[in-house]
């Protein structure tokens with residue numbers, strides 16, 4: 001196998017496993033399970049990984065969810081074929097330490113974002129411009145909202161923003177108490193909450209004046225200064241390339257996962273590998289590969305591979321992430337983008353269907369919404385009760 005075709009990463013070690021588990025967040029304590037002492041021993045035997053998960057209580061209602069999260073993160077690593085979990089219960093001492101860590105983290109300097117820890121965060125990225133990141137972001141967001149979900153859309157393409165036009169929203173962002181309110185858009189039973197530099201500046205020319213502003217700083221502000229409120233999903237339209245923004249994102253939102261977009265062209269795929277590489281370096285899980293501008297389907301059913309073929313499959317093979325959608329090249333997609341009506345809403349045709357299928361796959365299988373029921377709150381209650389008892393005694 002020539003080097004350029006071989007998987008980018010092939011071996012797995014316990015450190016890599018631990019690092020990717022830093023993306024599993026305890027929703028109540030708002031911290032990665034690795035920081036909370038919930039990840040015990042990690043054993044790697046060839047492609048089989050065994051992880052010890054230390055729970056506050058074995059009867060934790062979150063257990064099934066934690067299992068799913070841990071398995072899906074670890075299984076996403078190249079070179080991993082099987083994942084098993086050994087459950088262990090924390091000792092009283094460990095529990096105390098976990099709570100202490102959580103408390104200290106809450107007081108630390110790391111900027112606390114306004115993104116709820118239960119929100120699923122998907123960054124839509126590619127190594128190359130013009131492959132359809134923004135189109136996919138808005139169509140997927142609209143299709144998810146149309147299923148009754150609350151979906152944040154963060155246009156992180158600070159000076160190349162196109163989300164406002166694609167969603168037909170232009171209202172300037174308002175704010176109260178020093179926080180920015182996102183633009184809200186009702187979609188079916190669901191809701192979109194949209195933030196873009198396009199809502200803060202007059203035009204793209206003015207946006208250029210902000211070039212001095214660090215991209216990562218702008219992303220941080222959008223995550224910390226916007227009153228996002230409840231979110232089931234946050235979709236982030238990433239600027240092309242730029243590793244800094246990805247690194248910043250991984251630091252601010254360790255739960256972020258990446259959807260990598262490529263066209264069927266081999267060249268686009270090769271560029272996208274670099275983004276996937278960067279994701280791995282920042283321990284971000286690649287949730288899937290999306291091939292956009294796949295075949296053009298003519299009225300008579302004839303298919304034309306305008307931009308070649310095989311890019312999606314090649315990228316999936318190289319990153320060992322699943323190919324989760326192939327969006328056809330269709331004028332309805334660009335027309336929908338131009339008039340602010342995502343084709344994934346009421347559109348008919350193979351592209352609209354592909355977006356809706358992708359939303360269904362994400363919700364039902366790939367990255368389902370998180371459940372709030374927790375178990376650590378019980379420790380807090382127990383700790384408070386014990387404290388009160390002691391004070392009474």
Ligand SMILES: Nc1ncnc2c1ncn2[C@@H]1O[C@H](COP(=O)(O)OP(=O)(O)OP(=O)(O)O)[C@@H](O)[C@H]1O
Nearest residue numbers: 129130131132133134135293328329330333334337
């Ligand atoms: N599946 C598709 N069928 C037809 N046109 C498409 C499709 N996907 C995207 N387009 C069109 O291609 C152009 C580029 O798409 P888009 O702006 O979404 O890409 P991008 O990756 O966000 O680009 P940039 O890097 O400039 O931000 C747009 O005009 C869009 O309408």
Ligand SMILES: [Mg+2]
Nearest residue numbers: 133134157162
């Ligand atoms: Mg774009």
